[in-house]
Amino acid sequence: MEKRPELNTISLTGIKLPAADYPEMMLPLVRSAERGEPLEPVLLQIAKSFGFDTFLYALSTAIRPAVDSRLFVLTNMPMEWVVMWDTKGYMEVDPRVQHILESTLPLLWDQPTMRGKSARLEEFLNDAARFGARSGLAFKVDDAHHSTVLMAFNSRTAVLDDIRRAAIKQWLPFIRDFAVHFHELFMRRIVTRAKSRLEGAQPSAREIQCLRLAARGYSRNDIAERLQVGPRTVQLYFDSLRAKLNANTREEAVAVAVSRGLIDFVE
Secondary structure, three states: OOOOOOOOOOOOOOOOOOOOOOOHHHHHHHHHHHOOOOOHHHHHHHHHHOOOOEEEEEEEEOOOOOOOOEEEEEEOOOHHHHHHHHHOOHHHOOHHHHHHHHOOOOEEEOHHHHOOOOHHHHHHHHHHHHOOOOEEEEEEOOOOOOOEEEEEEEEOOOOOOHHHHHHHHHHHHHHHHHHHHHHHHHHHHHHOOOOOOOOOOOOOHHHHHHHHHHHOOOOHHHHHHHHOOOHHHHHHHHHHHHHHHOOOOHHHHHHHHHHOOOOOOOO
16 A cells, blocks of 8 residues: 655754844744754644643645645644544534634634534544544734634643633733744745645545536635535635645646546546
């Protein structure tokens, strides 16, 4: 069986940063970058300093002018979970993703606040809990290029009591400041020249559905209506597809899919 490519990391080793005054919280990352060391262990320590167990950074952006956007993901969640999230199409129900598509306010969530809304969300929450994401904080990161950027921190704790909620809210300005600096200093610089680790991964069943409908001439809104999801969710599916198929546009993604036998124009 062909080995599935890694989906969860972007190489952060050997970054050359411009001379600048960095916030104290960023200094461990800056020093590791200057020494050519991996940054993921430092990111994990920062997440733990805020009381979280795992982190997720996701960026959907155009990496060159006149080219459709692609999806880049960085997380220390287990590979099994990353593949499951992609394969099961959890993008549609992941409350963190859906929240940042509609709001710039932070989302503070736990099991009691999310349970009982839909069967698909229950499935997502059950699977996420098995991998240690039972509560957390998620928010959209401001981006000068109007990219969609998600920063999320997860915890094994299922219920956030009043003390923990108050602590997260107290730390929130520092967490958001860290996320903005991390995005601008590291990720923005990388994705303008890096190849996404999504490249070469097999499209999910939902992404294949999107490709088939696009091949038949359906617009983004048409596809969203057919699949009963939001148009922005469809956009994220195509962002992921372009990265996986190394395609610059939706039309090119369809052509690549046809050439590889993933879809057929007449079905």
